[in-house]
Amino acid sequence: MDRETFHNCCSLAKMPRQIHQQHCSSYFIDYIERETPYFKFFKNYLIPNQPCMFSKKFTEDWNCRKNWVTVDGKPNLQRLLHEFEKKGMTAHYNETPVPVANCSAKEYNSNPKQIMPFKEFIQYWREYIQNGHSSPKGCLYLKDWHMQRNFPEHNTYKNPIYFSSDWLNEYWDTSEVDDYRFVYMGPKGSWTPFHADVFRSYSWSANICGRKKWLLYPPGQEEFLRDCHGNLAYDVTAPVLQDKGLYAQFEEACQPLEIIQEAGEIIFVPSGWHHQVYNLEDTISINHNWLNGCNLDIMWQFLQDELSSVQREIEEWRDTMDTWHQHCQVIMKSCTGIDYGEFASFLKTIANTRISFLNSCPRNADNCQDLVAESLCALGPHHAAFDLQRVLQIFESMLSNEDFKRLDPSALSFKPEELLQEIREAVRTIV
Numbered sequence: 001m002d003r004e005t006f007h008n009c010c011s012l013a014k015m016p017r018q019i020h021q022q023h024c025s026s027y028f029i030d031y032i033e034r035e036t037p038y039f040k041f042f043k044n045y046l047i048p049n050q051p052c053m054f055s056k057k058f059t060e061d062w063n064c065r066k067n068w069v070t071v072d073g074k075p076n077l078q079r080l081l082h083e084f085e086k087k088g089m090t091a092h093y094n095e096t097p098v099p100v101a102n103c104s105a106k107e108y109n110s111n112p113k114q115i116m117p118f119k120e121f122i123q124y125w126r127e128y129i130q131n132g133h134s135s136p137k138g139c140l141y142l143k144d145w146h147m148q149r150n151f152p153e154h155n156t157y158k159n160p161i162y163f164s165s166d167w168l169n170e171y172w173d174t175s176e177v178d179d180y181r182f183v184y185m186g187p188k189g190s191w192t193p194f195h196a197d198v199f200r201s202y203s204w205s206a207n208i209c210g211r212k213k214w215l216l217y218p219p220g221q222e223e224f225l226r227d228c229h230g231n232l233a234y235d236v237t238a239p240v241l242q243d244k245g246l247y248a249q250f251e252e253a254c255q256p257l258e259i260i261q262e263a264g265e266i267i268f269v270p271s272g273w274h275h276q277v278y279n280l281e282d283t284i285s286i287n288h289n290w291l292n293g294c295n296l297d298i299m300w301q302f303l304q305d306e307l308s309s310v311q312r313e314i315e316e317w318r319d320t321m322d323t324w325h326q327h328c329q330v331i332m333k334s335c336t337g338i339d340y341g342e343f344a345s346f347l348k349t350i351a352n353t354r355i356s357f358l359n360s361c362p363r364n365a366d367n368c369q370d371l372v373a374e375s376l377c378a379l380g381p382h383h384a385a386f387d388l389q390r391v392l393q394i395f396e397s398m399l400s401n402e403d404f405k406r407l408d409p410s411a412l413s414f415k416p417e418e419l420l421q422e423i424r425e426a427v428r429t430i431v
């Protein structure tokens with residue numbers, strides 16, 4: 001990013017979002033055929049929060065595109081078993097546990113999940129195919145498997161540069177307990193119910209083999225897809241949505257953007273776009289959730305909305321408890337996975353890494369210590385300055401937020417004003 005782009009991007013990112021007026025203005029998705037400059041993607045898709053599809057050129061050199069797929073384009077189940085089940089060890093060590101959802105059963109608004117050995121899932125999948133894509137066990141879907149975290153030495157794929165400004169995984173990698181990089185594998189007919197992603201993050205999803213159909217709704221449209229209790233529809237194609245007594249506003253919703261994703265293609269799903277996804281064939285995909293300076297405001301708005309809904313839920317106890325506000329934070333953390341204190345630490349971690357980067361500013365990626373530094377080098381100092389500028393804006397908004405002001409100071413391990421000062425100085429040296 002050069003100085004001019006930096007200034008342009010900062011101004012673009014500051015513009016208010018008009019999500020509630022956003023309609024499905026186009027029924028087509030932009031298609032990126034070949035290598036394109038990072039900043040085109042940044043300006044055309046990340047900042048305006050618009051979807052796009054990358055051609056299979058972008059995944060052609062991934063090992064999994066060769067190794068996990070047979071010559072006729074089907075999942076290579078034998079090879080997968082070989083790769084993820086270690087032979088020759090005791091039975092106990094032999095098993096790779098994986099999370100598996102049952103698409104034929106509904107529990108609240110999702111599918112019940114179980115943990116099963118990988119080889120049992122592969123065995124099930126084999127039988128399902130042999131049985132003409134049916135099974136008394138229902139349609140099982142291996143999803144949200146942290147394959148990369150569990151098998152880091154496998155060198156399965158390479159994160160494309162377009163998705164490399166990834167604060168979510170950068171932060172959660174530091175705690176070493178979680179990440180948002182997943183593998184999905186499911187037979188034809190498996191599907192994912194209607195939802196938006198964790199913290200309203202972006203996602204990218206690459207088909208290793210198979211095909212997916214995506215139904216995408218721009219932010220705000222989900223309000224028309226709630227039932228009379230305010231619950232989001234489970235399946236936006238279900239006939240029950242025609243029932244005006246249950247889904248009073250369904251007719252106001254626009255048609256979703258319907259996208260077919262072929263083998264090798266990568267879809268970029270913008271922040272807060274609700275979606276429902278079908279595997280049209282036996283399909284394997286890599287899916288990452290990620291966020292950065294471009295959609296940080298959407299995450300912050302999401303957290304404020306989540307807190308407001310917790311507050312509404314337990315409003316009746318407000319005057320009877322001194323610790324009511326703290327309780328709201330605890331409930332929010334357990335429902336959403338994060339509270340205001342942790343959001344502030346997240347921003348601090350992201351800011352500190354960029355301040356150190358700008359202070360040391362290695363000239364080329366070869367001198368970088370780790371993947372985060374490598375990505376900061378590749379994106380350049382003006383991108384780091386953009387990141388800091390965005391952290392600054394959101395932090396300023398947090399500091400004027402009444403619920404944030406009420407936090408017990410011990411919930412923060414640092415003094416926000418000092419951090420803001422450091423950020424301002426670091427940005428000043430670069431712009």
Ligand SMILES: O=C(O)CCC(=O)C(=O)O
Pocket residue numbers: 184191192197203204205212269275277278285287288
């Ligand atoms: O592929 C699927 O079944 C769901 C993927 C998804 O929801 C996502 O990548 O955000």
Ligand SMILES: [Fe+2]
Pocket residue numbers: 195196197203275
């Ligand atoms: Fe999703």
